[in-house]
Amino acid sequence: MTTVPEHAVQNTIAAASRWLTFAERHWRDAGESGYFGTGSARAQGPETTAEHAFVCAFLAQHAGYYPAATGLSRAHLTARAVAALRHLMATHFSASPENRTRPPGSHPMAPEGWWGGDGMTPKPATYVSLVADTLGDALPAEVREAIRRALAYEADTNLAEERCTERGHHGHYYEVPPIPTERFGASHPESNAWRAGALAAAVLRWPDHPRAARWEDSLYRHLVNAFSVPQDATSDAVVDGKPVRERFLGANVHPNFALEHHGFFHPCYAFKAMEYMLLTAYAFERRGQKAPDGATHHLLDVWQVLRRLILWQGRLAYPAGADKHRYGWGHTYMLPCLAWIATRGGDDAAAWLERAASALLLEEQRQHGDGSFVSGRMGSLLDGFTHAPGARPTSDHFTYYRAEVDPPFYMLLAGMLREASPTGAASAAAPSAVEGAGELPAEIESSLGGTFEEPDAALVFRRDPGRFVSWSWRAYQEPAAGLFIPRGGDHLPEWNANLAPVFVLRDAPHRKAGRRVRWHRTVTFEGGFATLGIVEQPIGPEPRPGHALVQHALYVALPDGRSAVYADEVRAGSDVTILHQEGFRFNLANDLFNGYRRRLRFQGGEAALAAGVDADARLIDNPSGWLVVDDLLGIQFLDDTREPWSVRTCPQRAASNASLWYAILCRPLRSGPRALAAGAVAQRTCVRFAANVSGSGWLTRANCAWRDECPGLEVRVDGLDGRRYRIAADWEEHTVSVQAV
Numbered sequence: 001m002t003t004v005p006e007h008a009v010q011n012t013i014a015a016a017s018r019w020l021t022f023a024e025r026h027w028r029d030a031g032e033s034g035y036f037g038t039g040s041a042r043a044q045g046p047e048t049t050a051e052h053a054f055v056c057a058f059l060a061q062h063a064g065y066y067p068a069a070t071g072l073s074r075a076h077l078t079a080r081a082v083a084a085l086r087h088l089m090a091t092h093f094s095a096s097p098e099n100r101t102r103p104p105g106s107h108p109m110a111p112e113g114w115w116g117g118d119g120m121t122p123k124p125a126t127y128v129s130l131v132a133d134t135l136g137d138a139l140p141a142e143v144r145e146a147i148r149r150a151l152a153y154e155a156d157t158n159l160a161e162e163r164c165t166e167r168g169h170h171g172h173y174y175e176v177p178p179i180p181t182e183r184f185g186a187s188h189p190e191s192n193a194w195r196a197g198a199l200a201a202a203v204l205r206w207p208d209h210p211r212a213a214r215w216e217d218s219l220y221r222h223l224v225n226a227f228s229v230p231q232d233a234t235s236d237a238v239v240d241g242k243p244v245r246e247r248f249l250g251a252n253v254h255p256n257f258a259l260e261h262h263g264f265f266h267p268c269y270a271f272k273a274m275e276y277m278l279l280t281a282y283a284f285e286r287r288g289q290k291a292p293d294g295a296t297h298h299l300l301d302v303w304q305v306l307r308r309l310i311l312w313q314g315r316l317a318y319p320a321g322a323d324k325h326r327y328g329w330g331h332t333y334m335l336p337c338l339a340w341i342a343t344r345g346g347d348d349a350a351a352w353l354e355r356a357a358s359a360l361l362l363e364e365q366r367q368h369g370d371g372s373f374v375s376g377r378m379g380s381l382l383d384g385f386t387h388a389p390g391a392r393p394t395s396d397h398f399t400y401y402r403a404e405v406d407p408p409f410y411m412l413l414a415g416m417l418r419e420a421s422p423t424g425a426a427s428a429a430a431p432s433a434v435e436g437a438g439e440l441p442a443e444i445e446s447s448l449g450g451t452f453e454e455p456d457a458a459l460v461f462r463r464d465p466g467r468f469v470s471w472s473w474r475a476y477q478e479p480a481a482g483l484f485i486p487r488g489g490d491h492l493p494e495w496n497a498n499l500a501p502v503f504v505l506r507d508a509p510h511r512k513a514g515r516r517v518r519w520h521r522t523v524t525f526e527g528g529f530a531t532l533g534i535v536e537q538p539i540g541p542e543p544r545p546g547h548a549l550v551q552h553a554l555y556v557a558l559p560d561g562r563s564a565v566y567a568d569e570v571r572a573g574s575d576v577t578i579l580h581q582e583g584f585r586f587n588l589a590n591d592l593f594n595g596y597r598r599r600l601r602f603q604g605g606e607a608a609l610a611a612g613v614d615a616d617a618r619l620i621d622n623p624s625g626w627l628v629v630d631d632l633l634g635i636q637f638l639d640d641t642r643e644p645w646s647v648r649t650c651p652q653r654a655a656s657n658a659s660l661w662y663a664i665l666c667r668p669l670r671s672g673p674r675a676l677a678a679g680a681v682a683q684r685t686c687v688r689f690a691a692n693v694s695g696s697g698w699l700t701r702a703n704c705a706w707r708d709e710c711p712g713l714e715v716r717v718d719g720l721d722g723r724r725y726r727i728a729a730d731w732e733e734h735t736v737s738v739q740a741v
Contacts, residue, residue, distance in 0.1 A: 012415065013064045015362050016055055016408035020077070021070050022371030023052060026401070027080065028387060033087035034080065037401035038385075038393040041091045041115040045393070048401045050127035051409040053084035057134040058412045078138050081131055085139070088128055089146035092116045094153040116150065117157045119191055125154040126197035126279060129205065133286060134416075148205050155202035156211065158195040160218035189226045189252035189259060190269045193276035196222040196294075200280040204287060221247050223280070223294025226273050227259075227302050228252050239293040257301045258454035264320040264476045265457045267309055268330030270302055274337045275413075282417060300345055303337075307349060308448050308463050310334070312440050314356025315490035317468060319461050319483055321476030322495045325378060325659035326589075327364065328403050331357060332410040339414035343421030349444040354414060356440075360593070361407045367592055373407040374400070377592060378659055399657050451524050451557075460522050460529050464561035467691040471531050471555045473520040475500075480517060480535055482555050484564050486691030489632045491594050494587035494655055494662040499555070499566055503537065503682065504580035505548055506673070514538045518550075521734050527559030530736045532729050539574055547573035549682060552711045552731045556738055560719035565638070565727060567686040567713055569706060572676040581674075583643070583683045584667040588629060591653075591661045600647070602627040609647060611661035619647040626699060627665075634690035635665070638702040638717065641684055643668040688717060716741070 027036050036052035038045045059065040060077035067073050093099055093110035110116040115124070132139050132147050199219040203212055220240045224232070224247040232251065235244040253259050261269040277299055281291035309317045316331050324330075338354035341347050361373060368376040381400035385393065445465050453460040461470035461483075468485040475481035478500035485493050520533030537549040554567045566584075588609065590598050596611040602624035607616040621644040626636040637645075645667035653661050667685070676682055686704040700718035707713070711731035718724050729736045 011064070012358055012362070012411040013059070013062065014066075014069065015365055016412050017059060017065060017070050017072075018365065018371040019373060019404075019408045020055065020059070020072055020371075022375075023055075023404070024072070026404075029083070030087060032083065033090055034083035035087045036084070036405065038397055039087065039387070040393050040398075041110070041113055042393070042398075043120075043395070044398040044402050046088055046091070046115045046121070046124035047127065048398070048405050049084050049088055050124045050131060051402075051405045053081040053088075053131045054127060054134060055405070055408045055412060056084070057081035057131050058416065060138075061134060061136070078135065081135055082138070082140065082143065085128060085131060085143050085147070088115075088124065089143060089150060092146075092150045092153070094150045095146065099153070116153055119195075122154055122158060122194045122198035123276075125151060126194060126201055126276065129198075129201035129283070130279065133283070151198065151202040151205055152209060152211075154198040155215045155218075158198060158218065158222075159211075159214055160221040188261075189228070190261070190273040190276070192222040192226040192252065193273040193280075196226065196280050197276040197283075200283050200292075204283055204289075219280075220292060220294055221249070223277065223292055224297055225249050225252065226277060226294075227257070227298035229257065229298065229301075230255055239297055244297075253298070253302065254454050254456040256452070256454045256456075257298065257305050258452075258457045258459060259302065260457050260474075262323055262476070264474050265454070265459045265472060266320070266322075267306055267316060267318060268322065268324060268333065270306055271330050271333035271337055274299055274302065275333050278337060278340045278417065282420065286420065300341075303341060303345070303347070305452060305454075306334070307347070307353070308450070308452060308461070310353045310357065310448075311468060311485065311490040312356075312487055313490040314353060314358070314360050316357070317470070317483065317485065317493075318495040319459060319470035320457075320472035320474065321478075321481060321497070323476055323656055325374075325399065325403055325657035326494075326655050327360060328374070328406060328659070332361070332406040335410040335414040336417050339418045340421075343418055343423055349447055352441065352444055358411055358414075361411065364592060365407070372404060374403045374659075377653070378403055378657065380653075380658055396657070403657070403659075451529055453522060453524055453529070455522070458517070458520060460524065460531055462529055462557045464527075466562040467557075467564070469557040469564045469689075471522075471529075473517050473531070473533055479515050480520075480533065480553060482566065484566075484633070484689040484691075486562075486632045488692070489630075491589055491591070492629065492632060494589045494660060496587075496655070497585070498587045499585060501551065501568065501570065501585060501683070502580070502582040503549055503570070503578055505537070506577040506579055519734065521736070523736060525559065525738060527561065528557035528738065530554070530556040530727070530729075530738050532731065532734075532736045534731060536573070539576075548576045549573060554713065554727075554729045554736065556727055556736075558717075558719050558725055558738070559740075560721035560723070562691045562720040564689045565687070565715060565717060566689070567639075567704070567715065567729070569684045569711060569713070570682040571711075572678055572680045572682060574678045576676050578674045578676065578682060579671070581668060581670045581683070582648070582664070582666040583669075584645075584665075584685045584687055586635065586665040587662050588647070588665060589655075589660055589662045594630070596661065598630055600627050600629055609649075609663060612651060612653075613649065615647040615649050615663065621646055628693060631694045632692060634688075634693035634698050636688040636690070636699055636702075637667065637686070638688055638704040638715065639684055639686040640704070643683075645669075686713070686715060690720060 035049045037048040056077040060074045093114040093116035109118040230251045232248045259270040277295045281295035284291040338350040342351035381396040385397045451462045458473035466487045471482040478497045482499040518534040522531040532554045535551040536547040539548045552569045556565045590611045598609040607618040623644045646669040648664045690698045702717040705714045713729045715727040723740045726741045
């Protein structure tokens, strides 16, 4: 009987191996080819198949893989990888009859049933080349040649001088001068980076191709315009033989290196761009060639922003919200980036953060028990999926298979980059992650702290050893949102619409997009920040002059390192009828990482909050002036409105892609028509957050005084550092100050 070494059960290579036994149930043979997942040439189908092929190829070649643990031989895994490549090449448009008759120089987007030639296809094309490299001599010659043809097609499609003329093209780079403050919203750094990945693969696999020189020039231009910033327009720094300014075509990242995508600050796309820049570098280095300078252009500058967002237990924070599933996408994209930065970028924090982030993925796999990574949390997305003739996979089906394959793919990609590093032998073993990374070392903790502000992204956040606190005036789903995360509370937040009140009005627009920020201002100071602004809600189902509701919002991260104050006043801008109100709103995530259960203490008692069921009666219309969640988070209501609070639960996972249970703490939670005259106050809220509290000693004496004649507020509150603070906000003067008194 073969004995499997203990370390083969503990590390990420073993986790990927266990996943392959699960993935076998979702593999479909198609003659000599085959695929994992949908097999579709649409959307994420080719990407998913290519990622699965890499997992098979990597493990088939790796000494740390133990076939006895899975029952899957190395030859079997190699055959799976080759079959997947055959499928991908057979469905790439370069193999189509139409491609053989197209006019020279034309590279149209692939029609239905094929993939290739659009702004998204450089992603799977880059992965195909990676799988081929990993298989080495095990790759049949005819498949190798088909890959060369496909990569040449993708490279020709993505020449820098070719402008995007089709809607399906995902954006080259800005063809205009640097965009002024607050005009970004949807840049495309990741598109430039993954185009560079495909161009690099083509150059390296077909160096004597007649257009190879044009591919190489396009490669350099795309890399410089990935993490490009406005200051690059005048930069004389030489990158790949030319000053940056000569290749600069527009900024994709803000001056302080914050990246926006889909209209808000988006760490996910920063790591995605970084991934392809590093894969480009790796493709050159594995062949003994010098990597392009542009593969790391501003990469470590962007990293200085991102590193502060990885929390104490390895979860990536999204201060402006997130539009993809939780514990996925950016959480997985960052793993190979962390491995590269740890071994080549000179940042010791990255290695610890990689272990912590991997530990969360492995813990979820352990809880599911079937080798899968997300089946227990997101399996409902596969409802209705079938391979029946004529069936079309839905967005949910594509998302599920990507959510399954991403964790093993990115953990192994991280291992590959780690093993290929200059320290190779010393760092070859994938990190043992079942037991987590342990306590965050003090020296790493101190390097992650501080305040970050990106005015162009309307974003500010602050990290201290005891808390993470942030505010965005350009957030996903709601125009403004904030976070307060206590140390050790990685799994407490749900990112979207936190601290964003909800008012349903009679004859109101149906879409939340009608709400907008009129103005905002942020000040930073030693140990914290303060930000205030106005959010307007329009009148009527059709836009017309005036506003139904006007919210005056304030958020302050106090200099004590453990607390914050949120306040808002909402007034009627015209005569309105409120049908439903969720005033102060704070999301409470409640899923597998905390055992689907939270404990809430309040004046006079405590109650459990269970995921997916109605809230305990004691958590409805509770008059307590404070509550504590799991001895992690204290919430104290400082205003004198005496409104009760309630916890609103959901019968299903309500986060993006049905990926997370969460409840919403509301104060008040009120339904039923309520008429307000123009100028009347709809709500006044003043709330204090405190990190890592127990008992009642954290409760403070406080004064919260609103001005009636014009919007203004003064708060006096004790910090957790023994000092008392005065907060003064004036929405007429656009001013806010915080002083110790």
